[in-house]
Amino acid sequence: MQDASGPVDGAAQGGVSGPEREPASPTPVRAYVGLGANLGDRRAQLRWAVGALDRQAGVRVVGVASLYGSRPVGVVDQPDFLNSVVALDTVLPAERLLERLLELERQAGRVRLRRWGPRTLDLDLLWYAGRVIRRPPQLVVPHPRAAERAFVLVPWAELAPDTVIPGHGPVGRLAEAIDRSGVWLEEASPGWWQEPKRPSPGAPGAGG
Numbered sequence: 001m002q003d004a005s006g007p008v009d010g011a012a013q014g015g016v017s018g019p020e021r022e023p024a025s026p027t028p029v030r031a032y033v034g035l036g037a038n039l040g041d042r043r044a045q046l047r048w049a050v051g052a053l054d055r056q057a058g059v060r061v062v063g064v065a066s067l068y069g070s071r072p073v074g075v076v077d078q079p080d081f082l083n084s085v086v087a088l089d090t091v092l093p094a095e096r097l098l099e100r101l102l103e104l105e106r107q108a109g110r111v112r113l114r115r116w117g118p119r120t121l122d123l124d125l126l127w128y129a130g131r132v133i134r135r136p137p138q139l140v141v142p143h144p145r146a147a148e149r150a151f152v153l154v155p156w157a158e159l160a161p162d163t164v165i166p167g168h169g170p171v172g173r174l175a176e177a178i179d180r181s182g183v184w185l186e187e188a189s190p191g192w193w194q195e196p197k198r199p200s201p202g203a204p205g206a207g208g
């Protein structure tokens with residue numbers, strides 16, 4: 001993983017260009033993915049998702065926003081969410097990337113009970129290389145509700161305020177204009193998603 005402001009480099013990542021696979025983009029493109037959870041050990045699930053995304057062939061996590069708490073939007077009689085946004089460089093086409101996101105949701109034990117209902121892990125493809133993709137209901141990019149959700153815009157603006165959501169404008173401007181009263185900082189990046197630090201031998205409390 002690296003900083004989100006780093007260059008997009010290294011076309012031949014992840015070994016996704018074998019003959020039996022989908023043709024991959026020749027060079028990596030930037031994508032942004034929204035993370036959400038409001039059931040189970042929410043923080044652990046989001047932390048797992050960051051690592052699992054980075055381990056996907058053809059995907060590299062290049063930035064992770066802070067962790068935010070948020071009051072539920074849409075269906076309001078459900079527990080509060082934790083939300084964040086990650087920046088990726090990927091050689092996967094958008095459809096393949098979405099398949100991976102849905103598979104990771106399944107691995108995290110997500111069961112689809114109702115739209116906008118509670119979930120152990122939600123991964124939304126917010127933005128892919130600035131492209132507009134309309135293949136409803138399977139794939140719509142930019143995510144159709146991203147520009148109206150403070151729990152998306154606030155973490156996203158930390159990573160990429162100048163990124164333009166086609167049809168809406170720059171993420172930073174949208175984040176400044178939106179009502180963010182239902183969103184609060186839970187834990188600043190990078191603390192929440194990095195491996196816990198082991199105490200060094202001999203340090204107070206390290207034992208033995």
Ligand SMILES: Nc1ncnc2c1ncn2[C@@H]1O[C@H](COP(=O)(O)OP(=O)(O)OP(=O)(O)O)[C@@H](O)[C@H]1O
Pocket residue numbers: 098112114115116117122123124125126137138139140141142143144145
């Ligand atoms: N950009 C996108 N990101 C994630 N899923 C998408 C996207 N576009 C279309 N979909 C489709 O939406 C379905 C997932 O819907 P889901 O149940 O997660 O909606 P939701 O999270 O309850 O609501 P919302 O879409 O408002 O966040 C998937 O089957 C997927 O194919």
Ligand SMILES: Nc1nc2c(c(=O)[nH]1)N=C(CO)CN2
Pocket residue numbers: 035036037070071072073074075081083116117122151
């Ligand atoms: N605060 C918050 N509310 C939501 C969220 C979410 O991630 N955070 N996700 C939803 C469906 O994707 C519906 N409502």
